[in-house]
Amino acid sequence: MTSAPAATEPRTLFLALDAVPYRVVVEAVRRGAFAGWGPPTAVVAPFPTVTHVAFASLFEPFGVAPSLGYELRHFDTTANTTVGGRALEYGAEVPPWFEFFDLPHRSLTAEVANYATPRRAARNAVDQVEHEALLAYRDIVSAYVGATDGLMHLAGDAHMVELLVELAGMLADLRDRHQRTRGRPLRIVGFSDHGCGNEKVHHAEGIDRVLRRAGFHVVRSLAGPDDVVAPKFGLVNFGALFVQDEDRAGAAAAAIAQHDAVELAAYAPTADVVEVVSRRGRGRVRWADGSGGSTRSRYEHDGCDPLRLAGAVDRLGADGRMDADGWATDADWLVETAFEHFPDPLHRLRRAMTGDRVRNRASVLYSLGPSWAGGWHSAVVGSWMRGGRLSGTHGGLDGASSLGFLLVADPAFTMPPVVRSEDALARFAAMVDREGLGGDG
Numbered sequence: 001m002t003s004a005p006a007a008t009e010p011r012t013l014f015l016a017l018d019a020v021p022y023r024v025v026v027e028a029v030r031r032g033a034f035a036g037w038g039p040p041t042a043v044v045a046p047f048p049t050v051t052h053v054a055f056a057s058l059f060e061p062f063g064v065a066p067s068l069g070y071e072l073r074h075f076d077t078t079a080n081t082t083v084g085g086r087a088l089e090y091g092a093e094v095p096p097w098f099e100f101f102d103l104p105h106r107s108l109t110a111e112v113a114n115y116a117t118p119r120r121a122a123r124n125a126v127d128q129v130e131h132e133a134l135l136a137y138r139d140i141v142s143a144y145v146g147a148t149d150g151l152m153h154l155a156g157d158a159h160m161v162e163l164l165v166e167l168a169g170m171l172a173d174l175r176d177r178h179q180r181t182r183g184r185p186l187r188i189v190g191f192s193d194h195g196c197g198n199e200k201v202h203h204a205e206g207i208d209r210v211l212r213r214a215g216f217h218v219v220r221s222l223a224g225p226d227d228v229v230a231p232k233f234g235l236v237n238f239g240a241l242f243v244q245d246e247d248r249a250g251a252a253a254a255a256i257a258q259h260d261a262v263e264l265a266a267y268a269p270t271a272d273v274v275e276v277v278s279r280r281g282r283g284r285v286r287w288a289d290g291s292g293g294s295t296r297s298r299y300e301h302d303g304c305d306p307l308r309l310a311g312a313v314d315r316l317g318a319d320g321r322m323d324a325d326g327w328a329t330d331a332d333w334l335v336e337t338a339f340e341h342f343p344d345p346l347h348r349l350r351r352a353m354t355g356d357r358v359r360n361r362a363s364v365l366y367s368l369g370p371s372w373a374g375g376w377h378s379a380v381v382g383s384w385m386r387g388g389r390l391s392g393t394h395g396g397l398d399g400a401s402s403l404g405f406l407l408v409a410d411p412a413f414t415m416p417p418v419v420r421s422e423d424a425l426a427r428f429a430a431m432v433d434r435e436g437l438g439g440d441g
Contacts, residue, residue, distance in 0.1 A: 010187040014142040018149035021195035022403040033168035041406040042418040045194035047348040048238040049394045049401040054193035055097035056357040057421040061429040065096035077360045080221045100438040103143040118150030130174045140435045152196040156391035192404035197370040201390035204261035204372045214255035235375040236395030240362035249363040253277045261372035267364045268353040278306040285346045297346040298326045307345045312336040338418040343402045367396035
């Protein structure tokens with residue numbers, strides 16, 4: 001017979017807030033929010049910095065399946081056509097990561113509310129979380145708040161800080177009520193999937209035109225060596241290109257990198273190299289197995305430093321953490337580049353172009369500047385109807401898009417100042433494996 005949990009043993013609430021940047025949480029803490037919690041950790045999201053890829057990474061320690069695409073609507077490389085993301089199919093299209101959450105119940109109505117009235121939707125979501133946390137029989141409750149993404153896109157940092165201060169008060173009350181009604185403490189693990197910019201966003205016109213000018217045929221299905229599929233996502237600052245002949249990926253990357261809004265494009269000509277192309281110049285990422293199972297990486301460039309890592313390279317060399325040939329451990333690259341213009345770019349580009357988080361992986365990925373976004377014209381019109389251009393976006397390799405947060409309400413847990421997304425929740429893997437995550441509650 002299993003003994004009852006000790007009264008001092010906490011239950012755990014995993015609370016995911018979509019698109020909340022690390023910098024915003026730091027400001028909310030400065031204003032007194034989350035008193036008694038541990039200090040916030042910066043979480044470096046995978047590239048592209050979008051929800052489906054990010055949760056595939058965050059829940060990697062829990063065994064989540066890869067995402068089918070970068071968003072629900074994606075190019076299926078086997079079927080050779082774009083699939084998914086239709087409004088009538090929304091309730092049936094459940095991404096693998098969503099099954100790890102108890103709340104909310106997926107619906108198109110709730111998704112619309114996340115962007116029509118994001119602040120109210122966020123409060124309502126936390127109210128539901130409170131009910132679930134107090135009544136659920138399991139020792140783990142997991143919840144996702146998507147409305148914070150809408151608030152960041154449409155209103156920006158100042159409004160999100162105000163909301164976080166408000167939500168922190170609600171969560172403090174929840175922990176007090178939980179202790180009184182359940183007789184046990186409630187550990188809250190708050191985190192976000194990625195960050196978000198805080199600049200007015202302009203729509204990047206002419207993506208297809210740049211590709212056509214370079215001799216490509218922008219098509220819906222691949223049939224010839226000069227064909228390229230360039231899917232349109234929401235208003236995000238990244239893009240993906242698919243080609244039939246992978247030898248043409250380099251030409252496609254070089255073409256798209258000439259667009260004024262594009263900071264860089266990347267492709268993988270071989271399994272152990274990622275090439276980086278930009279208007280600044282060209283670069284290359286290499287990696288190899290190091291001692292003790294670690295990975296070592298090297299950054300090469302033509303003198304123009306497209307990844308903007310000169311300062312990090314100097315620091316690694318001065319401290320003796322980089323050898324004479326330019327190799328350093330991935331752990332050292334993370335520490336030295338986490339707060340650079342492109343955080344942890346060597347590791348992230350490698351995983352993006354050669355990893356398995358996305359089943360239908362693109363031939364080329366490109367990152368736009370923080371004040372640019374590509375996507376559907378309907379989304380552009382929608383943002384104007386909501387009061388003007390977007391106040392921020394994400395998706396790119398840039399720091400504003402890349403740095404999410406991790407915040408734990410439990411004095412027994414100490415976290416490092418910065419972690420990669422796939423490592424952020426690894427400490428909880430044994431507990432999740434034992435108790436389970438997601439379900440009816």
